[in-house]
Amino acid sequence: MLTVLAPGPLTTVQDRGRPGRAGIGVGRSGAADRASAALANRLVGNDPGAAVLEVTLGGLAVRADADLLVVTTGARCPGSPVHAAPGPLRAGTTLGLGTPAAGLRTYLAVRGGIAVDPVLGSRSTDVLSGLGPAPLRAGDRLPVGQAAFPPPGVDLAPVPDPPGGEVTVRLLPGPRGDWLTPAAREALGTAAWTVTAESNRVGLRLAGPRLGRAVTAELPSEGLLRGALQVPPSGQPVLFLADAPVTGGYPVAGYVADDDVDRCAQLRPGQTLRLRR
Structure with a gap:
């Protein structure tokens, strides 16, 4: 389990969304920056469809209730020693994300994925329709699933940070x-x-x-x-x-x-x- 100590301005659970349901009025949703979310899952050996946390403008603080392998991607937040570089989050320790200098959304992947209950085949929060789990609140406890693949053994993914200018x-x-x-x-x-x-x-x-x-x-x-x-x-x-x-x-x-x-x-x-x- 992963316990939310502080959610920041907005943190939601996201995966690859709900494709193919527009005919019944359901949008796809899913991670806003799909490339960063996909990279986070790859770096911890998750299935590509595993759910991650999408953190808007930092501020998230979580505590591990067991030993976990985690990584962050997207906007680089102060306080993350695991940005684009997967590493352990030991039981009882906290990961706190500061405000990124550039970029808006950071993705936190946990080996095994965030295993909240799916809605219409996806764990994504759709803020327009209200489908999926509610945005995270302090005190939420998030279950972690089983990993699909072995970790890829990557020390660091050399990807650029989001630009801060034009x-x-x-x-x-x-x-x-x-x-x-x-x-x-x-x-x-x-x-x-x-x-x-x-x-x-x-x-x-x-x-x-x-x-x-x-x-x-x-x-x-x-x-x-x-x-x-x-x-x-x-x-x-x-x-x-x-x-x-x-x-x-x-x-x-x-x-x-x-x-x-x-x-x-x-x-x-x-x-x-x-x-x-």
Whole structure:
């Protein structure tokens, strides 16, 4: 077992989510930075679908109730001696994560995985729908499962930390790009967009030049995927992340390339994002 002493601003259990259920109105959810979560599981020999803890802006403190093998990935937090380098957390000892200097989300994997009860085939917390386990609270006790594979014997995974400055990602055409004016389409792919404090696991709210519409009619709701860039009437785009809704009624002017959505999940309020076609 792992006992939560302090949850930080937001810590949730996440795995690879609930794929294939959009037809019944259930979003995929899962880790916001899938690459970092997958690396954490590999480093402790877990099944790729094992559940990890997604820690937003540090602050998590946990105590081991038995000897455990743990690792953190993603945003590097002060206080973690096991960042990208798996190591033991002895029974009765505490791991406390400080505030990362760059990046937003840190992943804590425990060998054997976090074995809370699954909901619709996943242990992920979906903050939009409320499916899955509740965000962690002080005093929660988390069961740990059995590992699927032997540890890989890696001392350190040489992966870069998330950047703290401007980030550029690839922009793909969206199904409703023609609903924007030519000037708006140009601005979408050239302007510097600032991540606002209203961003969360559902999506990044971006501030920049107002994107005008060429079509003013109402749009019937259409399917949405992670990475969609939706333009509401405010003209300020929303980039959907892990807990995106399955449908939306505003035009999707573009999609961020799938691999780059993980990088966007590490952006903090105030950082700048550029979208390059």
